[in-house]
Amino acid sequence: MRRADIAGGLITILFGIFAISQAAQIDYWWKFGPGPGFLPLWASIVMVFGGCLLLIQALRKPKQDKHRPKDPQQIKRIGNVAAVAGLTVLTAVGMVYLGFSIAIFLFVALMIHMLGKYRWYITLSMALFISLAFYISFAKWLQVPLPEGIFGF
Amino acid sequence: MGILSDLFQHMGLGFSVALTPVNLLFCFIGVTLGTIIGALPGLGSVTGVAILLPLTFGMDPTTAIIMLAGIYYGVMYGGTISSILLNTPGDAAVVVSAIEGYPMARQGRAGAAFSMNALASFAGGTFGTIMLTAAAPAFAHAALRFGPPEYFSLMILGMASLIGLAGSNPIKGLIMTAFGFLLATVGVDAGRGVLRFTYDSVYMMTGINFLPVAIGMFGMGEVLYQMEDVVDLDILKTKIRLKTLLPTMADWVRSRMAIVRGSIIGFLVGVLPGAGATIASFLAYATEVKMTKHPEDIGKGAIEGLAAPEAANNAAAAGALVPMMTLGVPGSGTTAVLLGAFMMYGLQPGPLLFKDHPKLAWGLIASMYIGNVMLVILNTVFIPVFVCVLKMPQAILMPLILVLTVVGSYTLGNNMMDVGVMVIFGVIGYIAKKFNYPAAPLILGLVLGPITEVNFVRSASLAQGDLTIFFTRPLSLALLLGALLSLVFPLIKILFVRIRGLRR
Numbered sequence: 001m002r003r004a005d006i007a008g009g010l011i012t013i014l015f016g017i018f019a020i021s022q023a024a025q026i027d028y029w030w031k032f033g034p035g036p037g038f039l040p041l042w043a044s045i046v047m048v049f050g051g052c053l054l055l056i057q058a059l060r061k062p063k064q065d066k067h068r069p070k071d072p073q074q075i076k077r078i079g080n081v082a083a084v085a086g087l088t089v090l091t092a093v094g095m096v097y098l099g100f101s102i103a104i105f106l107f108v109a110l111m112i113h114m115l116g117k118y119r120w121y122i123t124l125s126m127a128l129f130i131s132l133a134f135y136i137s138f139a140k141w142l143q144v145p146l147p148e149g150i151f152g153f
Numbered sequence: 154m155g156i157l158s159d160l161f162q163h164m165g166l167g168f169s170v171a172l173t174p175v176n177l178l179f180c181f182i183g184v185t186l187g188t189i190i191g192a193l194p195g196l197g198s199v200t201g202v203a204i205l206l207p208l209t210f211g212m213d214p215t216t217a218i219i220m221l222a223g224i225y226y227g228v229m230y231g232g233t234i235s236s237i238l239l240n241t242p243g244d245a246a247v248v249v250s251a252i253e254g255y256p257m258a259r260q261g262r263a264g265a266a267f268s269m270n271a272l273a274s275f276a277g278g279t280f281g282t283i284m285l286t287a288a289a290p291a292f293a294h295a296a297l298r299f300g301p302p303e304y305f306s307l308m309i310l311g312m313a314s315l316i317g318l319a320g321s322n323p324i325k326g327l328i329m330t331a332f333g334f335l336l337a338t339v340g341v342d343a344g345r346g347v348l349r350f351t352y353d354s355v356y357m358m359t360g361i362n363f364l365p366v367a368i369g370m371f372g373m374g375e376v377l378y379q380m381e382d383v384v385d386l387d388i389l390k391t392k393i394r395l396k397t398l399l400p401t402m403a404d405w406v407r408s409r410m411a412i413v414r415g416s417i418i419g420f421l422v423g424v425l426p427g428a429g430a431t432i433a434s435f436l437a438y439a440t441e442v443k444m445t446k447h448p449e450d451i452g453k454g455a456i457e458g459l460a461a462p463e464a465a466n467n468a469a470a471a472g473a474l475v476p477m478m479t480l481g482v483p484g485s486g487t488t489a490v491l492l493g494a495f496m497m498y499g500l501q502p503g504p505l506l507f508k509d510h511p512k513l514a515w516g517l518i519a520s521m522y523i524g525n526v527m528l529v530i531l532n533t534v535f536i537p538v539f540v541c542v543l544k545m546p547q548a549i550l551m552p553l554i555l556v557l558t559v560v561g562s563y564t565l566g567n568n569m570m571d572v573g574v575m576v577i578f579g580v581i582g583y584i585a586k587k588f589n590y591p592a593a594p595l596i597l598g599l600v601l602g603p604i605t606e607v608n609f610v611r612s613a614s615l616a617q618g619d620l621t622i623f624f625t626r627p628l629s630l631a632l633l634l635g636a637l638l639s640l641v642f643p644l645i646k647i648l649f650v651r652i653r654g655l656r657r
Contacts, residue, residue, distance in 0.1 A: 004588050012328050019335055026349055033613030034620070036347040039606050043334040050328035057324060077381040084380045085580055088373065088555055092572045095559075104560075108552045115383050116548025126549060134556055142211060144564050 005058035012051030019044035087111065099149025100139075105131040163515045164286065170516030171523055176219055179212070183220035184524045187227015188531055190243075192539045193550065194235045195379050197244035198228035199486040199593070204372040204554060206364065206494055207561035214498035215513045219520040221494055225487055226278060226470045226521065229430060230528045233270040233463060234539055237263055238389050246430035246466040249438040249458075256454035258389050264398040264536075269456055270463050271532035272400075273412050277464030278525040280416040281423065281471025286518055288424070289507065292479035296504035301611035302622050306632035308605040311482035313636035314427025315594050323643045325590045333595035336361050337602020345610065356570045363493040363599050365562040365575040370592040371486070372558040373575065374582020376551055383547050398533065404456045411441050411457035412464045419465030423472025427639060429485030430466040430473065437465030471521060478502050478514060481604065486593030493600045501604075 023044050026037030071077075087110060094103035109127035112118065118126075138144045170176060190201035201224050209217035232243035237254035250270070257266040299307070316326035339350045340360025351357040400408070415437040422433035441461040442451055451458060476482045481503040483489040495502050500510060507514045532539070562575035585592055616622035623629050 001588070008325075008588060008590070016331075022350060026347070029618075030345075033616075033618040034610065036342040036345050036349055039609060040335060040338045040349065043331045043338070046331040047328060047335070050324055050331060053324045054328065057322075073382075080380045080383070081377045081583060084551075084555070085377055085576070085583075088559065088579070089576055092559055092569065092576060095563075095572075096569060100560075104556055108556065111552035111555070112548050114548075115551060116546055118548070130549075130553060130556070134560060138560055138564070142208065142564070144210075144560075145567055146560075146563070147569075 002058050002061045002063065005054055005061075009051045009053075009055030009058060012054065013048050014051075016044050016047035016049075016051055019047060083114070084111070095147045095149070097149050100146035101131055101135050102149060104134055159290070160286065163290070163511070164519060166511060167515030167517075167519030170215060170512050171219065171519035175213075176216055176516065176520060177523065179216045179220040180223050180520045180524050181527055183223020184227040184230075184528050185531065187224040187229075188231030188234075188528065188539055189542050190224065191228035191231025191247075192234040192243055192542050193545065194239055194241040194243050194543075195375065196554075197232070197487075198225050198246070199490055200371045200375050200554075201225075201228060202487055202490045202494070203364075203367040203370075204557045204561055206368075206490070206497075207564040209494075210564055214500060215516050217498065218491075218494065218500075218513065218517055221491060222474075222517055222521065223524050225491065226467060226524065227528060229278070229463075229467045229470050230271065230274045230532050231539060233274075233459075234267065234532075234536070235543060237266045237270070237459075238540065238543060246434050246469075247462070248431070249434050249462045252438065252452060253455050253458035255389075256452070257456065257459065260454055262454065263389070265400040265404060265456070266459060267536045268398055268533050269400050269404065269408060269460050271529050271536075273408065273415065273460040273463040274467045274532070275525050275529040276412050277416045277419055278467035278471060278528070279522065280464075281420050281468035282518065282521045282525065284420045284468075285471045285475055285521070288475050289479050289514075289518070292475055293504040293507045296480050299504070299628075300626070301608040301615060302626050302629040303632065304608040305605060305612055306623055306629040306636070307480060307482055308601050308608065310632045310636040310639070311426045311476075311484070312594065312597055312601065314425070314639040315484065315597055316427075317639035317642045318427040318432065321589060323640070326594045327640075329585070329590055329592070330594040330598040333598025333600075334602045334605075335598075336366070336595075337599045338606070343603040343607050356568075361574065361599070362565060362571060363596070364497065364565050365571040366578045366599060367490050367493060367596055368558050368562050369575040369578025369580075370582035370585070370596065371490070372554060372561075373579025374586055374592070376554050376558075377579060377583035378586045379547070379551065383551070398536075400456065407447070407455075408457045408460035410444075411437075411461040414440055414444070415461035415464030416468045418461075419468030420472040422465070423469030423484070424475045426476055426482055426484045428469075429488070430469040431485075433469035433472075434462035434466040437461040467525075478506055478517075479504060482601070483597065486596060489593060489596045489600050493596070496600070 023037050023040035027035035028037045028041060029035050087107060091103050091107040105127050108130045109123055112123045112126055139146050186205060190196045202221055205224060206221060209220060228244050229246060232247035233250045233254060235241055235243040236247045236251035237258045240251050240255040242248045242251055254266050312330050316323050316330055339357055342349055348358060418437045418440060419433040422428045422436060438458060438461060441458050445455060445457055447455055473484050473488050476484060477488045477492055483492045492502055558575060559572055562571045565571050582592055612622050613620060623633060
């Protein structure tokens with residue numbers, strides 16, 4: 001956590017400085033009192049301050065033992081997360097082109113295939129059931145105009 | 154006399170709203186969904202309310218809020234099911250329930266644990282709701298005298314206490330609050346109508362919507378975090394028979410006072426800004442450990458150690474609605490999301506809520522009495538059904554939630570930008586959770602940001618630009634001192650521990 005907190009502190013400080021530079025362009029004070037730039041500027045300053053505190057706190061912690069066994073699963077874990085996040089982004093983009101139903105069907109089928117070890121026809125029928133349920137509840141009952149793709153549904 | 158007749162009048166109005174068939178139905182749907190979401194390990198009340206909020210679009214606001222609140226306190230019941238059977242709590246507020254609940258299940262007393270959970274929860278929830286009924290008008294009345302400076306200081310107190318009390322590292326809470334506050338300043342400035350940080354984007358002009366951020370942080374972020382290890386948990390196999398479902402007479406005698414103490418602690422802690430059901434349940438458990446007449450049983454299935462936190466978290470859930478509804482200051486992530494839901498329906502929680510929307514305010518409170526009755530039945534008679542829910546494989550649950558997050562954020566304005574914001578905050582939420590940055594302060598900063606700024610600007614113009622107005626009005630000063638106190642509270646705690654360590 002020490003290295004992560006040093007990185008977190010630095011990122012917060014950098015973001016805060018960027019926010020200060022942006023907030024400084026807005027009027028800080030008006031004739032009648034604080035201008036629209038007042039609170040954003042102070043919020044950014046608090047961020048930089050918090051980032052500094054976090055950095056100091058992390059630097060004062062003892063360094064971790066170098067011989068500490070590294071988590072061998074770490075890369076696999078982050079891979080899992082990245083795969084799911086990527087798949088979600090693809091689905092969101094795919095919704096526009098393929099239409100809601102098809103994109104969701106593909107997404108659910110792929111996810112179930114990835115996470116569970118079922119036979120292919122079970123995976124497909126579950127995906128079909130879930131995407132149909134979503135389509136019926138959102139498009140029919142809740143009347144949400146879901147994106148329709150090139151196939152028209 | 155006046156107060157009492159007012160009370161009856163309010164409750165009459167409330168029940169006339171809550172007892173309509175539609176509201177009864179959605180109250181039932183809400184508490185059932187709440188129990189299910191609670192029972193599923195890893196899904197807490199804040200995730201549940203955030204991802205299911207879009208389902209309420211198009212409903213009457215009163216019905217929508219009744220359902221969402223039902224999810225919130227339903228989780229307090231259902232979360233215990235996974236604490237007892239899996240030793241994995243379904244919500245932060247039921248973490249301590251596993252300490253005594255799981256050993257009980259291992260001794261074959263899962264049935265008694267479930268019933269005790271349901272009954273203690275019912276007692277706590279009903280006590281909390283009664284206190285809410287009594288306290289809300291008093292709070293609202295007192296808050297009517299608040300001017301803009303007091304409001305500003307109150308918001309600061311709300312944010313400061315969430316930073317100081319919640320989470321392991323207050324510095325990270327501070328950073329997240331400031332970040333949320335900055336996000337809130339994007340778009341048209343609420344105080345003066347000036348555009349800020351829009352970078353020529355039409356989407357940014359309307360500001361960053363709270364809902365996609367909440368769904369991302371609490372919905373997608375949570376799923377991504379669980380994707381690190383996908384394991385189906387082992388459920389303790391227990392047969393639940395009617396005979397073992399009821400706690401014994403000895404259990405009752407042991408738990409009686411624990412329920413009373415838990416309810417009182419729960420409500421009081423729930424009302425405090427920044428503290429919520431989680432802290433209430435920990436405090437109630439700690440109290441029972443000290444008070445119990447059977448210290449040898451602690452950690453080995455002492456039923457009073459299950460009853461007290463369960464009464465406490467339910468009482469706290471009702472108590473947390475007092476500051477949220479009457480002052481507009483939520484004390485936890487879930488109440489912050491609920492506050493956001495109020496605002497999405499164009500309702501501003503605060504002292505005027507009870508005056509301007511009495512049907513909604515009292516209807517919601519009345520529905521909580523009904524919801525608690527529904528929950529106690531669901532969690533005793535229908536408990537085997539909810540135990541089955543636990544068996545839902547992760548491979549199905551996870552894609553289901555992800556689809557809900559995508560569709561839910563799209564539903565808000567039927568545009569893909571909201572989905573984009575949701576995904577970005579989903580990734581931020583995952584990173585935040587992995588490195589212990591609390592998400593609730595960010596949501597609180599985002600939700601309270603605009604009102605805080607409006608009151609800030611109004612106060613400043615009241616005083617013709619003199620910002621000392623916040624310190625010269627006594628009530629405002631007191632609130633700010635309270636904020637300072639809760640910010641330095643963690644420091645005092647560290648100092649105290651060090652001094653004690655030196656003495657030894």
